[in-house]
Amino acid sequence: IIAPAIYQEIYAFNQGFAMFKRDDLFGFINTKGQEIFPPTFDAAFDSFQIYSIETTNDEELLNEDVAYVEKDNKRGLIHLNNAKIVIPIIYDDVEHLLHQFFNVKNNEEYQIANKHNKIVIEEKSQHPYEFEYYNIFYTKIVGSSKRKYYTSSGTFLGEFVEQFLE
Secondary structure: OOOOOOOOOEOOOEEEEEHHHHEEEEEEEEEEEEEEEEEOEEEOOOOOOEEEOOOOOOOOOEEEEEEEEEEEEEEEEEEEOEEEEEEEEEEOOOEEEEEEEEEEEEEEEEEEOOOOOOEEEEEEEEEOOOOEEEOOEEEOOOOOOOEEEEEOOOEEEEEEEEEOOO
16 A cells, blocks of 8 residues: 655654654654644744753652744744643744753743743843853853853842852
């Protein structure tokens, strides 16, 4: 039996998921050929893994497969394991920072969101946030050698010069 091709292109599988293109739109399939996300995105990017700790019963390290997607020149993040959009496609840019945290950018300003789209650090910055250690984030202060430091839960720690926290 010869079946007609329904995809313009299928990209290489990564972590059990492959991006595909149909009717000039992108979606994702799993290794069983099931469409996890139908072709609704203008652009999509290879999947990658993020790590997070769930503390419901015992602390458990979770590996989760996610991918960036774009629609109407906006970017978001999809969760491939449970087929959900986890960071809505409303940002100018989304960039993985550390574990379950992402720099989200709108109007040339950055904030940090987690994998559930909860804005963890609400203060907007002209520079992307960076991390120091596994649970400390910072952003540079324009016109200063100081940085603003925050915990991964969003608590402001203060303004300090680089490498002051040891």
